[in-house]
Amino acid sequence: MIADVRATGGCLCGEIRYAVHGPLRDVIVCHCGDCRRWHGHARAMSSAHRDDVSIDQPGSVRWFTVPGDGLRPRRGFCPTCGSSLLWDAPERSTIGITAGTMDSPTGLRTSGHVYVSKASDYEVFADGLPQRADAAAMAAALPPT
16 A cells, blocks of 8 residues: 555545555546436546545444345445445455545545436536546546556
8 A cells, every 4th residue: 555645535424444555547427327326426536546545433334225136336435424435346456435534635626527417407517527327437447557
């Protein structure tokens, strides 16, 4: 693990804190139905290599997997305040981090939208960022090396 902390963050109540010791991917906003239901709206996520993320109280994070066919990502949250913190797909070497849980300044920017074909009817895309009807290409989903 790299010694320098690049980012820190945590849940609303402060029970769970994390640090990222490596590069972060810029933020991608997901509009799929699972994310909208989990977050109450579209989900803004960054990601880092799994080995670069340390959680102060890893046993405090609760995990939930949406039922379905095939490999399904699990979602990490705080059991006390309910803050959604992490998105962990078993087949990836990275872990998603909910951008809104990061301490400012993050130094990140929003780079685009995915699953816009699943967006709610009230959503308006006026920011001019790239949009994909489905998931981001794997290369775009990875943090820089």
